[in-house]
Amino acid sequence: MRHRPSALAILLIAGAFVCLAVAALTVWRVERALGGSKRELAAQELLPIEVRHLSPLPNPGFEPISAPAIFKSGAAFQAQLYLAGPAGLFVYSPDGALRHLYRTGVDLPASDPGALAVGTLADASEPELLMATSSEGVLAFNGRSFRQIRPTGEGDRQITAILPLASGRLLMGTAKRGLLVYDGRTLKQFHPTTSNVYVTALAGTESDLWIGTLNQGLLHWRGGETEHLTEQDGLPDARVEAIALGAGRVYVGTPVSVAELQAGKVSRILARGRFAHALLADGTSLLVGQVESGVLQVSLAQQGTGLATRRPIDMTVGRTSDAGSGEDLDHGRVIDPAVPSPRSSNLNRAATATVEQFLTVAGSNYAVADEGLLRQQPGGQWSEVLAGQPGMLTDRNVSSLMAASDGGLWVGYFDRGLDILPANGGEPVHAETEHVFCINRVVEDTRHAAVVVATANGLVFFNRDGRQRQVLTRESGLIANHVTDVALYRDGMVAGTPAGITFLDKSGAHSMYAFQGLVNNHVYALGAKGNQLLVGTLGGLSLLSGDAVQRNLTTSTSGLTHNWITGLVPLADEWLVGTYGAGVLRMAADGSISSTDATNRNTVINPGAMLADGRLVFAGTLGQGLLVGDATGTRWKTVTAGLPSLDVTALAVDRGVLYVGTVNGLVKIAESKLQ
Secondary structure, rough: OOOOOHHHHHHHHHHHHHHHHHHHHHHHHHHHHHHHHHHHHHHEEEEEEEEEEEOOOOOOOOEEOOOOOOOOOEEEEEEEEEEOOOOOOEEEEOOOOHHHHEEEOEEEEOOOOEEEEEOOOOOOOOEEEEEEOOOOEEEEOOOOEEEEEEOOOOHHHOOEEEEEEOOOOEEEOOOOEEEEEEEEOOOOOOHHHHEEOOOEEEEEEOOOEEEOOOOOOEEEOOEEEEEEHHHHHOOOOOOOOOOOOOOOOOEEOOOOOOOEEEEEEEEEOOOOOEEEEEEOOOOOOEEEEEEOOOEEEEEEEOOOOOOEEEEEEEEEEOOOOOOOOOOOHOOOOOOOOOOOHHHHHHHHHHHHOOOEEEEEEEOOEEEEOOOEEEEOOOOOEEEEEEEEEOOOOOOOOEEEEEEEOOOOEEEEEEEOOEEOOOOOOOOOOEOOOOOOOOEEEEEEOOOOOOEEEEEOOOEEEEOOOOOOOEOOOOOHOOOOOOOOOEEEEEEEEEEEEOOEEEEEEEOOOEEOOOOHHOOOOEEEEEEOOOOOOEEEEEOEEEEEEEEEEEEOOOOOOOOOOOOOEEEEEEEEEEEEEEEEEOOOOOOOOOOOEEEEOOOOOOEEEEEEEEEEEEEEEEEEEEEOOOOOOOOOOOOOOEOOOOOOOEEEEEEEEEEOOEEEEEEEEEEEEEEEOOO
C-alpha cells in the first residue's frame, strides 16, 4: 500500500527546492558580478592604442639647412644597414652608399628616432625593422612602407627601449609608464612591479627579463616575480645605461663602471671609473662603449683580485683593405662609404667618439658612434668605415637666431657656441669659448656696428664679422653672469638675468631687482619700445618707463592666466605676451590683458621664440610646433608638417624668408607660404 506524503512533507520539499533555487540564483549572480568585475578590471588595464599606415607629411615648403648627421642606433635588415638619428633613418648599402634618408618631420613623425630592432610581431606576416621614437610610439618598416604603433596616451608614447619577443609580442620601455607590452591587438602594462619607472634598457626573454631604469637600478623578471637590485645589492650606480648577456652572465653598464651578475647577484665590478653607455659580451671579453672616450675592451678572464683586467684598444682610424667590395652585409664584408666625409680625416675621432650601440653582423663587431660607424679589426683595432655627412651648421640644437643687416645669419646653440653664416654663402664662422657656449639671445646693435650675444656665462660683444670684442660678466657690473635676454633700450641696452636686470648705458652699469620693485628676480624676456620697457619674469610682468617700475602685472592683479612670461613682441600700441602654459596673450596700451586665438591651456611658448615683422606674427612652442598669426595677432594657425621637431626654439626673418630653429635642426621657408 502506497503512502501519500503529508501536507507538511510536501511543504518541506517545496521549501527545499525554493532554497536551492535561491542559492543557485545567488551563486549565478555572484559569478556574474565577479566575471563582470574581472572584465572591467581587464578593460581598465588596457591602454588606448592605434595602429595606422604612415604617409609622408604635407610639407608646406620648409627646406633644411644642413647639420651634422648624428647616429643613435643601428640594425642590419634585408641586407642593408639602417642607422637612426635625429635627422631620420639612414639606409646604407653594403658598400657604404647612402641609398635613402627617411627624414624626421617629413617622411617620419617629428620625433627623435631611438632604438632599432628587428622582429616579427603578432600582427605582421614578415619581419620588420622596429624603431622607437621619443614621442610618437614605435614605427615598423617592412622595407616598403611604415606603419605606426602609437599609444594615444601622451605619457605612453615616449619609448625609450624596445625588445621584440619570440612570441610576437613587443616590449616597450617608456619614460613615464614603465614597461608596456603590445600583443598585436592590445597594449597594457607588463606587470605592476615594472610600472611607473623610467626604462633605459631591456634584455632577455619573456620568461627571464632584465630591465634597466634611469634611477632605480635593475629589475629582474623571472617566474612571474620581479627582483629589484640597487646599489645596496652591489650595483655601482642606480642609473643603468646598458645591459648585455653572455655565457650565463649579465653585464650592467652604469655611468661609473660595469657590474657582472652571476645567478642574479653582483659577482664583480669591471671597468671602474668608465662611463659604460653601451655593452657587448662575447664570452672572453666585454666591449664597453663610452661617452666621448671610444671603446674599451675588458678581458673577462678571472683574476686573483676578483676584478677583470682592462686593456684599452688602439683606436687609430684607418680605412679597411676590403672597402667598397659591394658584397652583402650577411657575408661579413665591411661597410665603407663611396664618398668619405671630410670629417673622417680626423684620425683621433674614434678615440673620442660617444658609442651608442654595438652590432654583430656576420661575425664582425660594429660600434654605432655619434658621428659614424666603427668596425673592429681582427687585431682588436677599430676602423671608421662610415662617417656621418657633415653640415653647414655645427650642431642641431638651435637656441637662438638673428638675421643681420648685412644678410648674414647668426645661429646660437644650446651648448656649442654660435655659427655665423655669411650672406654670400661662404664658409661659416664658428665661435665657441668659455663665455660663448650656451646662447640665449643674439641682437644686432647697428648704432655701434656690433652684435650682442647673451650667454650663460656673460654678455659677449662681437664685430659684425664675428670677431669677439668684449665680454661683460658680474665682475664688469652685471647683476649675474647668466644673461637670459638682452634688448636695446634708449641710448643703451638692458640685460635680463635670473637675479634681475642690468641697465648698460653711457653712465655705466646699474641694476634692478625685486627689492627695487621688479615683480620677480628671474627674468626670461625683455621688450623695449621708445621709453617703455617690459620685463617678463617667472612671477609676472613689470612695466617700466625709463628705469622706474610703473606697474606690475600678475595673475592676482591682472588678466594674466600664467605668471611665467617667456616672450614679448610689440604690435603698434599693443604687445603680444608669450607665456609658459597659456600660449599667447594680448596686452593693450592701458595694461589690460586679453586672450587671443593662440591662448591655449598647456601651450608653452619657448623663451625668446617670438617674432613679428609687420606681415605675420610667429611663436615657437614646446612640443606643439609653430604658431603663425596674422599681422595683428588676431587669427592664428598651427604649423607642424615639415618641421624637424615640434619643439621650436628660435626664429628669424630676413627678406621674406623665415628661419625656424628647433632642438633638431634649422629650416627655412618663404614667408608667403605660411600666409
